[in-house]
Amino acid sequence: MDCLAGSYTTDRGGFGCDGASLMVVHVNEPRDPAVEAAIAAGVAAGFPVGEPVILQDTNNVVVWLRPHPVIAKVGVRQHVRDSLRREVEVCQYLHAAGAPVGEPIAWYDDEPHPVSLWSRLEATRPACSPRDHADALRAVHGPLRRYSAPLPSYWAATESAKDMLFDDERMHAIKHADAALLRDAYRRFADQILAFDPPLQPLHSEPHTGNIIATADRAVLIDFEAVSVGPIEWDIACCPAAVAAEFPNIDHDLVRAARLLNAVRVATWCGASPHPAMRPYGVEQLEVVRRALRK
Numbered sequence: 688m689d690c691l692a693g694s695y696t697t698d699r700g701g702f703g704c705d706g707a708s709l710m711v712v713h714v715n716e717p718r719d720p721a722v723e724a725a726i727a728a729g730v731a732a733g734f735p736v737g738e739p740v741i742l743q744d745t746n747n748v749v750v751w752l753r754p755h756p757v758i759a760k761v762g763v764r765q766h767v768r769d770s771l772r773r774e775v776e777v778c779q780y781l782h783a784a785g786a787p788v789g790e791p792i793a794w795y796d797d798e799p800h801p802v803s804l805w806s807r808l809e810a811t812r813p814a815c816s817p818r819d820h821a822d823a824l825r826a827v828h829g830p831l832r833r834y835s836a837p838l839p840s841y842w843a844a845t846e847s848a849k850d851m852l853f854d855d856e857r858m859h860a861i862k863h864a865d866a867a868l869l870r871d872a873y874r875r876f877a878d879q880i881l882a883f884d885p886p887l888q889p890l891h892s893e894p895h896t897g898n899i900i901a902t903a904d905r906a907v908l909i910d911f912e913a914v915s916v917g918p919i920e921w922d923i924a925c926c927p928a929a930v931a932a933e934f935p936n937i938d939h940d941l942v943r944a945a946r947l948l949n950a951v952r953v954a955t956w957c958g959a960s961p962h963p964a965m966r967p968y969g970v971e972q973l974e975v976v977r978r979a980l981r982k
Contacts, residue, residue: 721748721800725759728795728802732757745962747771756807757792761800767912768801774911775803777834781911784830787823789909808909812901820926821933823906824894828919831889838889841917848952849873851959860966861958865973869951872976876948883941885918892917895925921945950975 721744726736729752736752743749748761762771775794782790792804815823851857852873858866891898892913900907920938923931924945931942950972958969 719744719748721761721763722750724797724800724802725750725752725761728759728793728797728804729755729757731795732793732804734804745960745965751807752804758805758807760803760805762802763800768796770912771801771803772796773838773914776836777831777838777911777914780834781827781830786827786830787905787907788827788911789907805909808900808902808907810900811903814896815899815901815906817927817929817933819901819906820894820896820899820930823899823908824891824922824926824930827891827894827908828888828922831891831914834889838914838916841890841892841915841921844892844913844915845877845948845952848955849877852951852955858955858959860960861955861969865958868980869954869973869976872947872951872980875980876944876951879944880941880948883918883938883944885920885938885941887916888919890915890917890919890922892922893925894922896927918945921949924949947976947979950979 722739722741725748726739729736734752734755734757737754740751740753741748742751742758746764747767748763750759750761751757752759760771762768772794775791778788778791781788789808790806792806794804795802852866852869855866861869891908891911892915893910894908898908898910900909918938918941919934920941923934923937924942931937931939954969954972954976956969957965957967958973960966960969
């Protein structure tokens with residue numbers, strides 16, 4: 688997962704969380720293989736690059752193929768090929784249905800780095816209103832319910848976080864006491880969620896504020912890499928409380944449990960991330976979990 692990923696734009700710090708990774712790659716500079724893959728995909732699609740701009744270099748490498756309004760998303764982790772391909776396929780379907788999503792341009796299933804190309808979005812406001820955020824999510828959920836291709840369970844990402852959380856070697860960047868706290872919290876909140884028996888539907892799975900862009904026309908959701916099947920409450924739990932309030936007919940007890948389990952996931956993934964820019968988000972969510980356990 689792209690921890691708190693930003694947007695396909697450079698107007699508020701680029702695709703990354705805080706703009707710290709924004710970087711122009713000049714013509715004569717040595718280029719990372721992922722950047723080379725982005726440039727090659729751009730050329731193949733008819734977008735020869737002047738000076739590419741790296742917008743994010745964390746779980747994926749995201750490159751603005753300047754001067755074109757095109758973004759390349761390059762897979763650099765193992766086992767991401769299927770999720771990146773699925774993201775393109777789902778967004779092609781949703782865009783054709785008129786849903787407010789980023790528009791995919793092309794998919795290159797290359798070795799060693801798969802690349803997807805996307806239309807660059809311009810953010811006209813720093814944030815969406817809760818109502819606009821909720822409306823965008825509804826506008827995606829509607830056609831997504833009719834998507835017929837198989838999707839993974841939302842619980843698979845939770846199990847993946849669990850595998851990392853209970854692996855001492857992978858958790859070496861997190862203090863032992865904090866890891867123990869997160870493990871206790873995982874057991875508690877996972878058990879709470881599994882006690883519910885909600886209806887399931889296709890979900891974005893990470894529609895937080897970092898994955899929605901306020902364009903001139905409407906709010907647009909991006910980053911469908913984690914698209915899955917689960918309870919609608921899982922999607923809403925990723926959103927701020929003011930957005931959740933726009934959905935009065937959901938199970939708000941399930942939302943609360945899902946919000947806390949998601950905090951455990953983010954604290955795990957970002958806190959133990961090899962990318963230093965991610966770790967503050969892990970610390971932030973660790974404190975959310977700590978406060979919940981005190982109650």
